[in-house]
Amino acid sequence: MSPALPDGDEAPADGALPASVVAGAQTRAFGVYLHVPFCTVRCGYCDFNTYTAVELGGGASQASYADTARREVALASSVLRTAGLPEREVSTVFVGGGTPTVLPVADLVGMLRAVDDAWGLADDAEVTTEANPDSVTPQSLAALAAGGFTRVSFGMQSAVPHVLRTLERTHDPSRIADVVTWARDAGLDVSLDLIYGTPGESLEDWRTSLEAALATGVDHVSAYALVVEEGTRMAVQVRRGELTLPDADDQASKYELADDLLTEAGLGWYEVSNWARGARHACRHNLAYWRGDDWWGIGPGAHSHVGGVRWWNVKHPRAYASRLESGLSPAAGREVIDDEAAALERLMLHVRLAEGMPLAEMTADERGRVAALVADGLVDGRVLLTERRLLLTRRGRLLADLVVRTLAGFGA
Numbered sequence: 286m287s288p289a290l291p292d293g294d295e296a297p298a299d300g301a302l303p304a305s306v307v308a309g310a311q312t313r314a315f316g317v318y319l320h321v322p323f324c325t326v327r328c329g330y331c332d333f334n335t336y337t338a339v340e341l342g343g344g345a346s347q348a349s350y351a352d353t354a355r356r357e358v359a360l361a362s363s364v365l366r367t368a369g370l371p372e373r374e375v376s377t378v379f380v381g382g383g384t385p386t387v388l389p390v391a392d393l394v395g396m397l398r399a400v401d402d403a404w405g406l407a408d409d410a411e412v413t414t415e416a417n418p419d420s421v422t423p424q425s426l427a428a429l430a431a432g433g434f435t436r437v438s439f440g441m442q443s444a445v446p447h448v449l450r451t452l453e454r455t456h457d458p459s460r461i462a463d464v465v466t467w468a469r470d471a472g473l474d475v476s477l478d479l480i481y482g483t484p485g486e487s488l489e490d491w492r493t494s495l496e497a498a499l500a501t502g503v504d505h506v507s508a509y510a511l512v513v514e515e516g517t518r519m520a521v522q523v524r525r526g527e528l529t530l531p532d533a534d535d536q537a538s539k540y541e542l543a544d545d546l547l548t549e550a551g552l553g554w555y556e557v558s559n560w561a562r563g564a565r566h567a568c569r570h571n572l573a574y575w576r577g578d579d580w581w582g583i584g585p586g587a588h589s590h591v592g593g594v595r596w597w598n599v600k601h602p603r604a605y606a607s608r609l610e611s612g613l614s615p616a617a618g619r620e621v622i623d624d625e626a627a628a629l630e631r632l633m634l635h636v637r638l639a640e641g642m643p644l645a646e647m648t649a650d651e652r653g654r655v656a657a658l659v660a661d662g663l664v665d666g667r668v669l670l671t672e673r674r675l676l677l678t679r680r681g682r683l684l685a686d687l688v689v690r691t692l693a694g695f696g697a
């Protein structure tokens with residue numbers, strides 16, 4: 286189960302891109318996202334495009350996945366060359382899922398080698414893999430580092446057993462400190478993902494999770510408000526009244542507590558849901574998404590964006606493999622983003638960043654709506670005046686979607 290793909294236009298069978306993608310390419314970073322659509326078990330809240338062995342059935346095995354993904358890397362390299370894009374090294378790679386670390390390390394390193402062979406990895410490339418805390422060992426983390434990975438992002442979610450049980454997480458919370466130590470000993474930069482607002486989680490539970498994350502000395506934390514997605518087991522439990530969701534005030538208190546504790550510990554926010562110990566530890570791959578750079582998404586359901594063209598692959602691993610085996614692009618649909626849509630998208634993404642949205646890049650209409658946001662305490666008036674950029678206040682971060690809708694003229 287995972288969300289439906291957008292409609293868009295039909296994508297060409299060979300994946301060819303229009304000549305328009307070349308304009309300005311030299312000024313945009315180029316990244317690669319590699320989706321690994323497998324998990325050992327599915328957590329009740331998750332609607333990512335991922336499959337357990339039972340859900341997958343025959344025809345698209347985990348064992349053949351790295352080879353299939355390598356076929357898309359070869360296709361991507363040829364499509365970009367044919368479109369006339371300049372040679373660009375890959376500045377960031379992000380292997381996400383699913384749970385990438387259910388694959389053997391040799392497969393993850395093999396896919397990374399394919400990316401390196403196709404385009405070359407920049408000397409300072411950031412190469413991240415996501416991992417579940419119960420899917421790594423000291424040896425596997427050392428092998429990932431030796432194979433070129435520089436960063437690992439663990440799905441910690443919570444340190445509190447009853448919260449982890451409600452989320453249907455399988456790992457033992459006492460393992461978190463160990464996996465962080467192993468990863469750091471291997472030379473990897475480490476990030477922890479946390480979720481707040483799980484049914485039954487108190488503010489003290491959330492404090493316990495934040496303190497446990499910080500006690501590891503980690504340099505990056507992502508804290509996400511739980512989203513109950515339609516079609517998940519958790520949505521059914523909520524509908525039946527078996528689980529009760531927290532209200533908006535509870536979520537806001539938890540965001541504020543996270544921001545207080547993380548900031549006190551030296552991790553500053555750089556995006557609404559992301560904190561890092563200085564710019565050096567911010568996730569460059571995600572920053573490139575938010576800044577509108579170019580990236581190719583490898584894998585079933587993966588999205589790509591190159592020079593104003595966005596496309597997305599067929600979702601099921603079997604359909605994905607069979608398209609590539611037949612020599613076809615796995616793209617299911619695509620859209621060419623016009624200038625107006627691109628500007629709106631830039632606004633939506635940039636407003637959420639601590640680097641803020643330069644006023645000079647906003648339309649006169651958008652700028653006209655800023656004064657009311659300052660008056661409501663959602664935008665920092667001092668930064669607006671002195672630095673001519675729109676920076677969210679903490680209250681604004683809590684209501685970032687409302688700020689974007691207001692700026693774009695969509696009303697509250």
Ligand SMILES: C[S@@+](CC[C@H](N)C(=O)[O-])C[C@H]1O[C@@H](n2cnc3c(N)ncnc32)[C@H](O)[C@@H]1O
Binds near residue numbers: 383509512
């Ligand atoms: C692909 S998962 C991370 C890797 C790994 N599979 C794991 O769960 O540990 C990416 C992250 O998205 C977040 N996430 C997934 N579903 C979510 C939801 N419904 N609400 C909020 N956060 C969610 C979790 O924090 C998770 O760590």
Ligand code: SF4
Binds near residue numbers: 328332333
């Ligand atoms: S392990 Fe991660 S990707 Fe897999 S089902 Fe759970 S949250 Fe989703």
